[in-house]
Amino acid sequence: MTPGHTASLQLPAFLHGTYRSVQQKVKREGLRCAEQYRTEGTFSAHRQLLEVPLGEVVVAQGVVDFQQERPAWRLYMLSQVLGGVWEALGWEDSSAVRDAYEGSFLETPWGALFFTLARMGPVSAERTARRLEAVLRFWEALEGARYLFKAPGAAQTLEEAMEASCGWAMDAWCPERQGPVRARLESAAERMARATREDCLKAIFRQMPRALAAGHDLKHRQVLADPAFQRERLTTLDSRAFERVSGACTPELLEKLYDWDQELGLQ
Incomplete structure (x- = not known):
């Protein structure tokens, strides 16, 4: 196993709970991150990770989060951590803060998946290649969960969620339309990474x-x-x-x- 990779998916503990409890926790986390960024110009690892049981559902998009009183893994609410950082810093240079946060956490399974699904910021070939490469590095851990992404109540496999989110990348950069999703994403990421104008x-x-x-x-x-x-x-x-x-x-x-x-x- 590659150093730093885990056999099972782990998410920051503050992303688990009812909607209201997660909202409170991400607000505190946003303030913590803002203070660290203000004093050090960087972000450090979130302090507590919890293992996601095999096959458990992760809510990956807010529009499908209808059972808000039910404890759940709410990956999409990482965006509220960033929102809290921007607000605490007076919304100054939000793109630089976003890029710094992404740069710090793209080397985690949850960060790779969040930024790939959320498509925050201009979705250039170079940026998308980095995000896809990160998801592919953590594929085995990420495929242990199921994801609520675009269809309410219909949990998807990692492959299905990636196809729903990144089908455009495969169509544009791997038009052969053959092979499994993972292989097509690998081809798309490789081509985007070395693409000329x-x-x-x-x-x-x-x-x-x-x-x-x-x-x-x-x-x-x-x-x-x-x-x-x-x-x-x-x-x-x-x-x-x-x-x-x-x-x-x-x-x-x-x-x-x-x-x-x-x-x-x-x-």
Whole structure:
């Protein structure tokens, strides 16, 4: 076993309990983390971890957390720890705080899964590759639990949750559509990690039809669907703006389509 890896999934103790009790605990944890970041500029490991029994359900998204009076593992509430840190620090430089927190805890099973499912911050090819690589390193521990993610009351396997969350990455970066989810994620992560700008453009073009389909009220759909128009607009983006869409994540592409749609309406 690789050093630092555990055979079973462990989560921070403050993530277990009723919704109200977890909310109170994450608020205290956010204050603790904020004070540490203020004085040291870093985050340290959360002090108490608990083992998740084999097959137990982890609530991974807030929209499916309907039984709030029932004790449960509430992974998604890590976002409230970050919210507490931002609030305690006066919301200054929130992206730097988020990146520091992610950098500290991406090397834990729970941190890897949380940041991959939550997709916090611009979902660039480089950032997504790091997140997928982290989940893949902890795959055996993570697959011991089941996850409530998008479908209320329907607990999913790790493979199903990852497909629901990262299907866009597999479609854009591993279009062969063959093999198990884990193998396709490995291929996608490897390609994203070494992607050139042209590689990113090809992945974006593969994913654009899905983004266009999601934009139900786009007014200049025919123009936006033209690959020549897409390439012209994408090649004029500066490095920071291009990095934001470089992973070919559907919501990021849809946001860009709406920007272009608005610009076309002003011409």
